[in-house]
Amino acid sequence: MTTFIEQKTISSELAEQMVRAAKEKARELGIAINAAIVDAGGNLVAFSRMDHAPLLSINIAQDKAYTAAAFGLPTHEWYDLIKDQPSLKTGIVHTKRLTVFGGGYPVRCDGQVAGGIGVSGGSVEEDQACCEAALSLLADKAI
Amino acid sequence: MTTFIEQKTISSELAEQMVRAAKEKARELGIAINAAIVDAGGNLVAFSRMDHAPLLSINIAQDKAYTAAAFGLPTHEWYDLIKDQPSLKTGIVHTKRLTVFGGGYPVRCDGQVAGGIGVSGGSVEEDQACCEAALSLLADKAI
Amino acid sequence: MTTFIEQKTISSELAEQMVRAAKEKARELGIAINAAIVDAGGNLVAFSRMDHAPLLSINIAQDKAYTAAAFGLPTHEWYDLIKDQPSLKTGIVHTKRLTVFGGGYPVRCDGQVAGGIGVSGGSVEEDQACCEAALSLLADKAI
Amino acid sequence: MTTFIEQKTISSELAEQMVRAAKEKARELGIAINAAIVDAGGNLVAFSRMDHAPLLSINIAQDKAYTAAAFGLPTHEWYDLIKDQPSLKTGIVHTKRLTVFGGGYPVRCDGQVAGGIGVSGGSVEEDQACCEAALSLLADKAI
Numbered sequence: 001m002t003t004f005i006e007q008k009t010i011s012s013e014l015a016e017q018m019v020r021a022a023k024e025k026a027r028e029l030g031i032a033i034n035a036a037i038v039d040a041g042g043n044l045v046a047f048s049r050m051d052h053a054p055l056l057s058i059n060i061a062q063d064k065a066y067t068a069a070a071f072g073l074p075t076h077e078w079y080d081l082i083k084d085q086p087s088l089k090t091g092i093v094h095t096k097r098l099t100v101f102g103g104g105y106p107v108r109c110d111g112q113v114a115g116g117i118g119v120s121g122g123s124v125e126e127d128q129a130c131c132e133a134a135l136s137l138l139a140d141k142a143i
Numbered sequence: 144m145t146t147f148i149e150q151k152t153i154s155s156e157l158a159e160q161m162v163r164a165a166k167e168k169a170r171e172l173g174i175a176i177n178a179a180i181v182d183a184g185g186n187l188v189a190f191s192r193m194d195h196a197p198l199l200s201i202n203i204a205q206d207k208a209y210t211a212a213a214f215g216l217p218t219h220e221w222y223d224l225i226k227d228q229p230s231l232k233t234g235i236v237h238t239k240r241l242t243v244f245g246g247g248y249p250v251r252c253d254g255q256v257a258g259g260i261g262v263s264g265g266s267v268e269e270d271q272a273c274c275e276a277a278l279s280l281l282a283d284k285a286i
Numbered sequence: 287m288t289t290f291i292e293q294k295t296i297s298s299e300l301a302e303q304m305v306r307a308a309k310e311k312a313r314e315l316g317i318a319i320n321a322a323i324v325d326a327g328g329n330l331v332a333f334s335r336m337d338h339a340p341l342l343s344i345n346i347a348q349d350k351a352y353t354a355a356a357f358g359l360p361t362h363e364w365y366d367l368i369k370d371q372p373s374l375k376t377g378i379v380h381t382k383r384l385t386v387f388g389g390g391y392p393v394r395c396d397g398q399v400a401g402g403i404g405v406s407g408g409s410v411e412e413d414q415a416c417c418e419a420a421l422s423l424l425a426d427k428a429i
Numbered sequence: 430m431t432t433f434i435e436q437k438t439i440s441s442e443l444a445e446q447m448v449r450a451a452k453e454k455a456r457e458l459g460i461a462i463n464a465a466i467v468d469a470g471g472n473l474v475a476f477s478r479m480d481h482a483p484l485l486s487i488n489i490a491q492d493k494a495y496t497a498a499a500f501g502l503p504t505h506e507w508y509d510l511i512k513d514q515p516s517l518k519t520g521i522v523h524t525k526r527l528t529v530f531g532g533g534y535p536v537r538c539d540g541q542v543a544g545g546i547g548v549s550g551g552s553v554e555e556d557q558a559c560c561e562a563a564l565s566l567l568a569d570k571a572i
Binding site: 007013 | 431434435436437440442443
């Protein structure tokens with residue numbers, strides 16, 4: 001019998017570095033963001049709101065990170081999944097915390113979901129660029 | 144005067160067997176699902192999440208089961224009911240727990256709603272196939 | 287295998303009569319109440335707020351009825367259950383909808399819980415008297 | 430830098446077996462329970478409500494399992510932690526989902542929290558006995 005499963009989950013240290021990288025990108029882009037990291041279980045690990053970042057985005061950033069970790073897909077891929085299925089397009093968007101627009105990405109380790117990042121405060125493209133800056137740390141041999 | 148109504152409600156034992164049948168079908172399909180059964184009152188009787196099934200689907204499965212038991216319709220029939228009525232299509236989807244896409248079915252006994260099953264984790268069609276595998280137990284003379 | 291369980295649940299007609307009886311008693315006592323009836327699944331069947339009855343009691347009445355049906359005990363018996371167990375006394379009172387003071391009673395049919403009644407608006411004793419007036423209908427051979 | 434942490438989390442199969450063991454113990458004790466298992470992230474893995482188990486306990490069982498996994502302590506140890514600190518005793522019990530009475534235990538693997546079990550429906554002592562029956566599977570060399 002399988003009794004326990006081995007699961008990789010993001011460390012607090014990596015989570016902080018990813019948030020820092022996302023904020024650095026935001027500064028480059030001249031925007032103020034909220035950035036959130038959740039672990040493999042969808043629970044918050046790190047969060048930061050830059051000065052003057054929109055309050056409304058505090059929860060959006062967290063929900064994007066949650067959605068990405070809890071389903072294993074970048075949030076911007078959701079719309080393509082549902083756009084041609086009217087019942088999903090109308091209905092699934094009401095799922096608590098589900099975010100179907102860009103700015104959330106799973107954080108993977110050896111192919112498995114080990115957490116999620118969500119950014120909110122800029123345009124969708126800007127939010128995505130901040131996430132991608134953070135995710136590029138993972139490819140970086142230095143860490 | 145009618146003082147009390149006789150209501151059939153799904154047993155814990157049948158609920159467990161239905162969850163097991165849904166998971167067996169999921170394994171056949173190569174997917175990992177969340178499966179939930181509620182009773183005639185919409186209250187949770189049985190739930191199981193397979194290894195690596197999406198966390199986001201934990202509540203979706205339960206809400207599908209609830210919707211099916213609480214209205215007496217398979218969840219996939221909802222969209223046809225509302226699609227040509229703009230006010231319903233826009234509005235009723237905000238009803239708490241209402242799920243208007245496939246993967247939830249009422250469980251009937253002698254024609255009356257006696258519970259509901261909900262599955263989430265695969266595509267709508269896959270979720271429905273898992274429910275149907277579970278519901279086929281009811282037609283089976285062996286139980 | 288047990289597939290379905292037979293459950294008695296309160297009819298809409300009896301629920302209305304019980305609410306009416308509770309309100310009649312309230313008028314006798316010179317108070318204005320909220321009265322609620324739930325079925326065996328804890329779902330609302332009948333509700334009435336008398337003119338000038340306290341708004342705060344709208345939910346209290348419903349929670350009393352729910353607690354009584356969902357645990358099978360009059361709400362006033364809860365305090366005796368928990369008063370000598372400090373951890374329960376401190377903790378269980380935070381359970382969503384649980385009401386540990388008088389004014390809620392299960393409605394039984396042949397010994398099984400088939401619903402619940404809750405009254406709020408007067409003193410505990412007055413609320414209980416209104417419930418008891420409603421419950422006396424059940425003993426009455428005329429129904 | 431620590432990038433990812435290895436975490437053991439309870440499998441669906443073990444969760445099902447623990448629920449089954451808890452229910453078997455409940456049958457021995459002549460009670461009807463709700464039993465829930467959550468994983469290392471506090472997310473529901475398995476749930477079962479026995480026929481005639483109290484509806485009120487559906488959420489209590491899940492909250493006990495969550496509390497145990499989310500803090501790494503059996504729920505019955507909470508009261509001793511807070512009883513001599515009036516501010517905690519008054520305040521911390523309002524924490525969402527926190528349960529400070531017996532019937533919830535962490536599920537450990539190699540000393541680390543890998544999930545939680547919660548049982549509700551009997552007395553505190555009965556609920557604990559059901560959990561312990563389930564936890565004894567972990568010590569059993571057969572699994």
